[in-house]
Amino acid sequence: MHELTVCRALIGQVEAVARAHGARTVTRIELRVGPLSGVVPELLREAFALARAGTVAEGAELRLVEVPLEVECESCGTRGPAAAPNRLLCPACGGWRTRLVSGDELLLVRVALAGITPAEEGAHV
Amino acid sequence: MCESCGCNVTSGNAHLVEADGPLARTADGSTAVEVLEGLLAANDRAAAHNRAHLARHGVVAVNLMSAPGSGKTALLEATIEALAGELAIAVIEGDLATERDATRIRARGVPAVQIATGSACHLDAHLVHEALHRLDLEGLDLLFIENVGNLVCPAGFDLGQHRSVVLLSATEGDDKPAKYPVMFRAADLVLLSKADLIPVLDDFDPAAAERHLRALASGAPVWPVSARTGEGMERWLGWLRALVRG
Numbered sequence A: 001m002h003e004l005t006v007c008r009a010l011i012g013q014v015e016a017v018a019r020a021h022g023a024r025t026v027t028r029i030e031l032r033v034g035p036l037s038g039v040v041p042e043l044l045r046e047a048f049a050l051a052r053a054g055t056v057a058e059g060a061e062l063r064l065v066e067v068p069l070e071v072e073c074e075s076c077g078t079r080g081p082a083a084a085p086n087r088l089l090c091p092a093c094g095g096w097r098t099r100l101v102s103g104d105e106l107l108l109v110r111v112a113l114a115g116i117t118p119a120e121e122g123a124h125v
Numbered sequence B: 001m002c003e004s005c006g007c008n009v010t011s012g013n014a015h016l017v018e019a020d021g022p023l024a025r026t027a028d029g030s031t032a033v034e035v036l037e038g039l040l041a042a043n044d045r046a047a048a049h050n051r052a053h054l055a056r057h058g059v060v061a062v063n064l065m066s067a068p069g070s071g072k073t074a075l076l077e078a079t080i081e082a083l084a085g086e087l088a089i090a091v092i093e094g095d096l097a098t099e100r101d102a103t104r105i106r107a108r109g110v111p112a113v114q115i116a117t118g119s120a121c122h123l124d125a126h127l128v129h130e131a132l133h134r135l136d137l138e139g140l141d142l143l144f145i146e147n148v149g150n151l152v153c154p155a156g157f158d159l160g161q162h163r164s165v166v167l168l169s170a171t172e173g174d175d176k177p178a179k180y181p182v183m184f185r186a187a188d189l190v191l192l193s194k195a196d197l198i199p200v201l202d203d204f205d206p207a208a209a210e211r212h213l214r215a216l217a218s219g220a221p222v223w224p225v226s227a228r229t230g231e232g233m234e235r236w237l238g239w240l241r242a243l244v245r246g
Helices: A002-020 A041-051 B011-017 B042-054 B073-083 B100-106 B125-132 B179-183 B195-200 B206-214 B234-243
Strands: A023-031 A063-064 A070-073 A079-081 A096-104 A106-116 B031-038 B060-065 B088-094 B112-116 B142-146 B163-170 B189-191 B223-226
Touching: A002 A023, A002 A041, A002 A106, A002 B031, A002 B042, A002 B195, A023 B195, A041 A063, A041 B088, A041 B142, A106 B195, B031 B042, B042 B060, B042 B125, B060 B073, B073 B142, B073 B189, B088 B100, B088 B125, B100 B112, B112 B125, B125 B234, B189 B195, B206 B223, B206 B234
Parallel strands: A023 A063, B060 B142, B060 B163, B088 B112, B088 B142, B163 B189, B189 B223
Antiparallel strands: A023 A106, A070 A079, A070 A096, A106 B031
16 A cells, blocks of 8 residues: 555655745645556545645645546557556557556546745745 | 746736746746656656766666565576676665564675564665665675565666666466566566466466566566576576667
8 A cells, every 4th residue: 555655755746846836725736646556546546635635735735637547559650548547459450569558547637736935035935 | 037926917927827838827826836757856867876886886776676575686696606706796675574684695795785664564765775885896796676575666766777676476467567567568578486386386487477578568578487496597697688788
């Protein structure tokens, strides 16, 4: 169960963004998560509830955008959806020599901040 | 321009604060900041640092991963014995609680640093970084990092290794790559360990294991190996020698 480790890293990143913008609170965190990221969205939500306690993200909403599996075939060049995380074959020719185009993302996309202090003051904090 | 709140925006910077721009205002009045950074970015930076540190000393690192009890330590023991006097080897051992594996490695005359991860189910680049500073890298050729026995969590964490090797023991079942795609996709080489048992296990088919791996779009070699009988050891050792020679 490494979702908690991942969430602690996430909180660290979010705190840095909030600090850089002089924000008092984080209202929303948006992540992009792929089926091959190694992270289970439900477990990530549970871990997030623990990891955010006492941080700037205490009241933040976690928005998870699940991205689809997509491959590009090195044999026939087709780009399209893969059947499953353990079936990454070309949707056209069925070959296994494919490259993953999307599906292993574990990305912090966007953070919504509130209670921002103007930069001139924030810079001295 | 004030980057914090998006005030005083010039027309040239308007795209920054428009919907979905890096500093867009959201409906509830808060400011949205685009980050687009991997969640494990801090780990990945530490891993890159480890790789550079190893490269400066001319050391090649191999991350050894598998389920618990697949024979990682036994393979290391046989490998160390076979390469004694040829390659200078050291081992970083990841384990939840004990020093047992490190003790086994030291008994073979090779330096071993134990990382006791406590309740953590995987090694990360920071833990390996600390371990590297407890090792004398001078004159070393090959560093094995024996990860915590676990087919899930270690897959996500780059340690700064040059190659990842995943062991799949004959007693585990040939469908493991289909069950743990993230781990097996990370493998540069898959070793079917305890291969001496394959003839007596009629439900373990090496060809099926390879088929399941190919379905993950992985071209990694799948080689049987037995630390007990020595079967397949020469090919594995040749792979290591070629890796060290670069």
